[in-house]
Amino acid sequence: MASDGIWVNDATSDEWYQKGMEYYRNKDYETAISYFDKALALDPNFESALNKKGIALYQMGQFNKSQSIFDKILTINPQNQEALKNWQAVLKVSSSSRDYVNTFSKEKRTTSIFLWVLIVVVIIFVLVIALLFFGI
Numbered sequence: 579m580a581s582d583g584i585w586v587n588d589a590t591s592d593e594w595y596q597k598g599m600e601y602y603r604n605k606d607y608e609t610a611i612s613y614f615d616k617a618l619a620l621d622p623n624f625e626s627a628l629n630k631k632g633i634a635l636y637q638m639g640q641f642n643k644s645q646s647i648f649d650k651i652l653t654i655n656p657q658n659q660e661a662l663k664n665w666q667a668v669l670k671v672s673s674s675s676r677d678y679v680n681t682f683s684k685e686k687r688t689t690s691i692f693l694w695v696l697i698v699v700v701i702i703f704v705l706v707i708a709l710l711f712f713g714i
């Protein structure tokens with residue numbers, strides 16, 4: 579592990595994970611992920627490190643990467659309830675984001691159509707007024 583705060587190359591996956599957790603608790607997710615990656619380099623199926631990495635990615639708004647991590651955990655261990663809960667949370671946020679984008683796009687199209695109709699009505703109104711006043 580560490581000697582006087584200096585990490586040596588023979589740190590175990592659990593030691594890298596614990597170091598990552600220090601940064602994770604302080605919401606320094608990028609640094610935490612770098613330590614989780616070191617743990618995962620030693621043990622690619624380290625479910626706790628994968629799970630915390632997935633949550634950190636989620637907190638950073640990287641939903642697709644986060645979901646991939648939870649997919650991997652559930653492939654390793656389909657009974658991992660924490661990973662399943664997190665996977666569902668990511669799916670819900672991703673779906674909500676898509677729904678918001680779709681709703682926004684639909685509202686934008688509706689507003690755009692409304693503006694074009696309003697412009698046409700104003701032009702017709704101006705032409706009618708011009709005809710009445712000037713007998714064009």
